[in-house]
Amino acid sequence: MKYVIQVNEGPYNHEASTSALNFVRAALDAGHEVFRVFFYHDGVNNSTRYTTPPQDDLHIVNTWSDLASKNDLDLVVCVAAAQRRGIVDEGEQERNGKDGNNIAPGFRISGLGQLVEGCIQADRLVVFGD
Amino acid sequence: MKYVIQVNEGPYNHEASTSALNFVRAALDAGHEVFRVFFYHDGVNNSTRYTTPPQDDLHIVNTWSDLASKNDLDLVVCVAAAQRRGIVDEGEQERNGKDGNNIAPGFRISGLGQLVEGCIQADRLVVFGD
Amino acid sequence: MSDIKNFLYLNRRAPYGTVYAWESLEVVLIGAAFEQDVSLAFVDDGVYQIMKGQDTSELGIKNFSPTYSALGDYDVQKIYVEKESLDARGLTVDDLLDLKYEDEDDDWAEKDSIKVVSADELAKIIDDSDVVLSF
Amino acid sequence: MSDIKNFLYLNRRAPYGTVYAWESLEVVLIGAAFEQDVSLAFVDDGVYQIMKGQDTSELGIKNFSPTYSALGDYDVQKIYVEKESLDARGLTVDDLLDLKYEDEDDDWAEKDSIKVVSADELAKIIDDSDVVLSF
């Protein structure tokens, strides 16, 4: 089965991103394909490498990055949502004249079309949000 | 009347930060003192200079920065909440080994004690949140 | 499975209080380029999204409600509004934007996009879709 | 106004689904250093915060419920739980953590921190406070 996963909330404030992580892990464990994880709304805040959560809590951003690198996951951050909320990669940094960027390894910023295309390609869309 | 304002949600995803901006402006217009604005929970996301909202929409972060500079406002971002969500100033950058920072002008990162002390000093606490 | 999927955008939130209404609409606009079969449903507080007369000038934020009137140009012709949700909120279809599309199979006649449906009918619309995007 | 204010922390959200419960507790812990008169109220879904037996190991996130048991050491002695909220959720005080404090005016006798109150009593507790922090 081929999945596209949508994550609508940022880390810590809502359980959504933890739920999505656990779901993605379980889907991979069961031998399914996760075609794409699409971060939308405040979900784009999962992708900043600037977080430093307490050591006794889950490091959500790093967990996404590790999961992506081990499973070749496509973690896509919506560009329009990212611009409203301050998530920047090198391309966005240049385009919008920012003095730095904060995207974490394994994430890429792209358009909403990636969500729609994901829904067309995949067998299932599963949404984690508020 | 002396106010402390608490902002619990990030820009755009919830109306809370716009409401807080409008309330603070009205309070200042009426001659009241805004002793402190405290950003907590996802509210810390009001303080990143990396946002580039659409040109036909309100630039919430810049509006806070302008309001602070014109009215000498104390915009305090909770350090614990900021660490979980990736808001970094120069001090936090050094302390947590980050390769950059994203805090916008006019904001400062400090402890939760600033909220409690604000409540002790001020006549009124007004909370804007989800 | 056919090449064209039935996309249902399920809108359940009021506008402005949260961004979901507006960012849902952004997906609909972008999604139009993919030429899928698109329906929009407004249920629960989602019915408030298409109330007419919205004016955000005193809040200083963007009024995105005119965009709903452009949906016909994006080939979005099926807009379902749940009757039970309208009734509970004291609203009728007269309180809503007058959304139209031009029917290319009927000499481009202008037709109403909005169809008021019951909860049971909406359940079947959900059932008939291939992908449900919830906002 | 006296130098010491009555701080009321009004907790209305379930734990884990959102961060408000935990970040409210962080304010209480830091606030203790300011030696104000502190009360906590658990109402609506907030009563779920202090259910006993919480175990987050399978989710992989931090279980912060043991911190409630430490509140007595932070001089938090007044913890109000609304009866109507418990009743609607099929809960009794036996489902809740056994929160205690040591009463320095009574030879450090261990006493219950939790007091179950009605909505009317809680309304008066809100009324008697100087600052209401809502989470």
Add this chain to the structure above:
Amino acid sequence: MPILHTVNKSPYERNSLDSAISHALKGSSVIMFEDGVYGAMKGTAHADKVSGAMKDVSFYVLGPDLKARGIDESKLIDGVKVVDYSGFVQLTVDNDKVSAWT
């Protein structure tokens, strides 16, 4: 000591308005703003709760949030008073404290 209760959520989606009313003593005030303004509309499933509480509690609604949502003042429950942001600020002055029901 009168209190201003703030409600910023729709009464259809959340329990905020119900909770605020259940905990509002005689003489206190409730302001509905953001998505809370839907609680001020008449002819709805929730209107009776507001009308019923009105003999003890004063109800206000924020005009700029009403306009944003296309709600004409003629649709408001009788007795709910419309204020702008300066009126909202004045309510926080006239009451001794503010309690937020989100």
Add this chain to the structure above:
Amino acid sequence: MPILHTVNKSPYERNSLDSAISHALKGSSVIMFEDGVYGAMKGTAHADKVSGAMKDVSFYVLGPDLKARGIDESKLIDGVKVVDYSGFVQLTVDNDKVSAWT
């Protein structure tokens, strides 16, 4: 075409569970997770809605979210089945699509 409806909010705070049940056809399934798991507890103000819908709709609850919140399985409404994350994934396989009620 069976559907899996996901509910992640408490039935006391939001209308998500009500809405999901109102739109669940015979043969569909509902999974309660995150704060949605409170909807699976018996002896509560909302339990009758779940029991009443059970002849047409199958109800599931996510075990890890139950444990996190200290809810013992003995407190669940009769007929609600506990699944772990791999069971959640399997439900999305067994149904043709997923509809999220947040």
